[in-house]
Amino acid sequence: MRTGGRRVSGPELAAVDGLRVRIGPRVLVDGVSLRVRAGRVTALVGPSGSGKTTTALALLGAYPEGARVSGTVSLAGAGGAPVGHVPQHPGTVLNPVRRAGVLLRDLARVHGGGPEAVRRALHDTELSEVEGLLRRYPHQLSGGQQQRLVLAQALLTGARVIVADEPTTGQDPAAARRLAALFRRLAARGTGLLLLSHDLDLVRESADEVVLLADGRAVRVGPPDEVLRVPARPVVPPARSAPAPAPVPAPTSGAAAPVRLDVTGLTARHPGGAVVLHEVGLSLRAGECLALTGRTGSGKTTLGRCLAGLHPRHEGTVLLDGEPLPRSVRQRGRRRLAAVQYVFQDARSAFADHRPVIDQVARAAVRLRGRTPSEAGAESAALLAALGLDPAKAARPPAGLSGGELQRASLARALIVGPAVLVCDEITAGLDADTRASILAHLADRRDRAGLALLFVSHDPAAVDALADRVATLADGRLHPASTAHPFGRQDTAPPG
Amino acid sequence: MRRYALGLGLVAVPLLLALGGPLLAGGPGPRGVSFTAGAGHWLGTDFAGRDVLRQVLLGGRPVVLVAVAATVLGYALALPLALAASLTGRTWVEELLLRPLDVLIAVPALLLVLLVATAAEPGPVGLAVLVGLTAVPDIARVAHAAAVAAASRPVVEALRLHGESWWRIAFGQVARTIRRTLAADAGTRLVGALYLVATAAFLGVGVRPDTADWAVMVDRNRAGLFLQPWAVVVPALLVAGLSTGTNLLFDTALARPRGRGPGAGRCGPGAAA
Known part of the structure; x- marks a missing residue:
């Protein structure tokens, strides 16, 4: 500076x-x-x-x-x-x-x-x-x-x-x-x-x-x-606060929690045949957050999309709770769709521009959790409010919301179906500090209370520091264990595989 | 509303005449001399000495109904096909759906209509089906080309991730995204159907030579064009007005609102203020 x-x-x-x-x-x-x-x-x-x-x-x-x-x-x-x-x-x-x-x-x-x-x-x-x-x-x-x-x-x-x-x-x-x-x-x-x-x-x-x-x-x-001389304040509440009383037994990170997602030998290609990911392996336990970093073009987004079923051109096995997960989103039934959710980097392009945002959030709950439209509407209003987005504002079509507001709505649309695994692609990029803090706090809370397994693709060192249990780096399509390649100097264990 | 006035005016006259004309036509009067003006005939008489005004009132319904029905039928068949092909994500399914149409596209529509008409007398319904079918390959191609881009947008991926049904994705999102292209295409398609129906009638396919039909009127009364122009000019103008007006209406209804919404990238560099 x-x-x-x-x-x-x-x-x-x-x-x-x-x-x-x-x-x-x-x-x-x-x-x-x-x-x-x-x-x-x-x-x-x-x-x-x-x-x-x-x-x-x-x-x-x-x-x-x-x-x-x-x-x-x-x-x-x-x-x-x-x-x-x-x-x-x-x-x-x-x-x-x-x-x-x-x-x-x-x-x-x-x-x-x-x-x-x-x-x-x-x-x-x-x-x-x-x-x-x-x-x-x-x-x-x-x-x-x-x-x-x-x-x-x-x-x-x-x-x-x-x-x-x-x-x-x-x-x-x-x-x-x-x-x-x-x-x-x-x-x-x-x-x-x-x-x-x-x-x-x-x-x-x-x-x-x-x-x-x-x-x-x-x-x-x-x-x-x-x-910019703002009072220094933490980006999110401390990553691991004392386990809060939770409806489900609070899963502790480490060997005790069950493995949610197990990926082995994942190789993905572009339509032209160029290999984007080489033999990537990782595993993710319930209540754990794995941050994925790496330079632009290293294949981070592709890895996230493979898991979400949006990039079917890949080989290797992806197990969800021990069962193989179909490659394409089209072959996943409602249960599996709800289990693995993906939050897009560009929130604006992930919403239909003619429908009120809150309706689109509610629709996910109607389709994947069998809620009635009115139940889903109430639920999404509550969730949006918890993420710091005024439900009245969310009643507008996307053009009436700012990028940060849409990012929150996009996250709400993924969370409302109650996923077991959530892939977040650069969701804090371009957000102001307050929005980022509220999003990260909410994710940390879900992870700790509901055992949400997070794959957090990010360039944002502060967000990674605040949220991640482990960090892995992708370079040239290969996944490098975090302990040797941690970009931000935190002590962490290497991901298996 | 004012911007619709011209298109609406152009469409309204032929459309109202086509739909309501037969109610106003009244019974056939006594036949007069061919190709005369005046003598109680506002628009003169035609080649058979019949009142042109009555022929005009009667002659719109077949042309317009057949053309509109053919266009609607063409879209009803081609659009689901194009959407299915663009959303499948499997190349072989896409090829299977669209390749056969590419073969059909090579056959001239008029030739097909004439061939079928020689084999069997089609009648108005048959003609509509025939004209509608010949439009399917073209519509499917245009709709598919537009839908491919719309179907690969993140919003479609998001809808899939949230378990949305195929119908909602296809018609609620993809077809909606490409609606401007479809509307522009539908406008030209309707004109194409009008011309095809008119040409078929002109060549005597599907109609008897003395039928009250705008297209037949143009053909049969050509001989007297310089004696009594109205028998040709009025039906020709009505057909032209209908097609021009339809296109104007589509253009106006779909004109992008001026200005920009927030978020969308406006201009490249050098957008001088």
Whole structure:
């Protein structure tokens, strides 16, 4: 972390003054002002739903449908300097049927640059050393590469202001640190950056100024050291509190608890035949949490999806309570579907966009636990409330909820069927500290009281520390025992197998 | 509502005439001279000296009903097939469902209709079934291409994980996701069916040459086009209005609302403010 000696402020590139956005009676943003200056990184932080995205999109001239807007947004330069936008899921803005090279060269041509401009943009975004990048299609790039490709496009358009939305979502700590350094270098070249992030490490490492939003207002503005000096508090209650009185006999971790999930020789392939996982073996006891870490592309998600039955192209045996678990989700009956549940990383894409979220949560209980719709509705309202999501808010379709709120709903939809094994894929990525803490606390409680076996795929060291009993690392599709490869320095036992 | 006005107007006139026309037509009047205007005939007389207005009132029902029934039938058969193929996840099942249709797609629809008509007199119901069947391969192909992408979304995986039934996944989620594509396709499909039915009638398939039928009218009255244009122009306009209006209506109803919802990525880099 850098301290003091922040850069002298450059010329102002963009200014937002007294921005107020409301939709009907709801006020999304209530009088926010901020400045983006050349050579500086400004970070917008705050809990989900505090108005970060709305404020940032205002710089791009985009507002939610039906919004009433007051205040001014001004951009420096004649006609305003172009503003680049790197969305949270950069793949969504890259044309999927064009190769990276074509995407860049076309933009360069439109903006009067040649091959030299493309080379420069690739160099500035550290893409020049990626072999064969220009010949690849966007879906053949990793998330981080897609992100840098979008950045390179922004640079080619001559953008002097770049808005990056949750740039470290789903990236491992090393990649996040490289990204912070990249942002610093871009700023040093005279670009003004606006970061929207829950990742306070990224903000501390890269930002010059932080604007803390709460309920649509800027509550604190200043250098990161001042704004982010929050009272230290644990992310979750201590991982193993004294065993609480429980309806089921509290299972103790270790040899006593029964083995729920036993995986041996799991080898998974991509549709093209490339092997993603080699002979992976692991076992998971009731009331135990195994954290799975590893770099982007190491096969963590695939392993989780194999267990959930969403990636049937695999060999090897997966035993649930000693019985073989069918490879595909289609061959699993209700009992087994309910027993193994999976929480998707991108919660928004896992909900149907036309139905109220709470109905979709309740529907899972209707289908898998035979509840009547009214019972299921009451149950899901209670569960959502326990996860810190107002059931009235959940009565909206997904578009009316923030990413963090949907993540909670997504977790509720998996938990409501009472799973024995829960696979969580990066569910704390892009969440604010409070939401993360409440989700982790709830999971810890389920694990301890109900004997839930958790496979927790995560890059988030704090979350892993708080929740995991054991940590295993995937690298190149092989599972490495935790004791030698623990990335976060905790003492743990190796997973068997 | 105002944006619907043009499409609605274009569709309403032919549709109302087709459905309600026969009720207003009244009995056959005395035959007059062929291809004359005036003399109590608002739209003149046709090639057989009959009142064109009465022929127009009577002639819509067969064309429109057959075309609509054929389109509905085509969709009723093709959509479940396409959804099943896109949701199966087994390549061989997908091939089994769709390959045979690819063979049929190569046979021109009109040829098929003519062939069957020579072998047996189809009648209006038979014609509707025939035209509907010829549309199945095309509809299935378009619907399948759209459904494959929709069926591989995480939301479909989530529904499977939560034990949702096949019908709900297929029709509640996948078909709903691709509804814009389907609606655009249905619009052109209805026009295609209209033209096929009209062409068949034009060639004398399934109808007698003196039947009151918009398509037959266009054909039979061509000879007198310069003596008495209404006998050709009015039925031709009605067919064109129906097809144009249908497409306009579908377009308007499915036009994406402007602006953006929260969360969805809006624009790439360089979205200049």
